[in-house]
Amino acid sequence: MMFKVFYQEVADEPPVRERTKSFFIEAESEREVRAKIREFGYNIEYIQPINDVFLEFEKQSENFKVVE
Numbered sequence: 136m137m138f139k140v141f142y143q144e145v146a147d148e149p150p151v152r153e154r155t156k157s158f159f160i161e162a163e164s165e166r167e168v169r170a171k172i173r174e175f176g177y178n179i180e181y182i183q184p185i186n187d188v189f190l191e192f193e194k195q196s197e198n199f200k201v202v203e
Contacts, residue, residue, distance in 0.1 A: 137161050137185050138168050139193070142177040145187075150180055153176070159185075159201045178187070 141157045143150050162168045164184050172179070185193070195197050 136163060137190055138165065139183045139185050139203075140168065140172065141183070142203040143180065144177060146176055146178040148178075150178060155180060157198075157201070159190075161201065 138160055139157055140156055140160060144156065153164055160168055162171060165184070168182050169179070176190060
């Protein structure tokens with residue numbers, strides 16, 4: 136399953152909408168996503184499971200990136 140992760144790069148600062156970034160990651164559950172990205176030290180705002188239709192739409196974006 137693919138997930139879209141919305142995050143702030145600096146975990147010590149309050150979230151600011153304009154600084155929100157996102158990436159995609161493949162995992163079996165939200166718990167597995169959090170385990171995979173724990174080392175990054177990001178302030179995770181939201182983890183969204185996505186379906187195939189949404190994924191195809193997102194792939195058209197120049198900002199599309201999948202984290203391994």
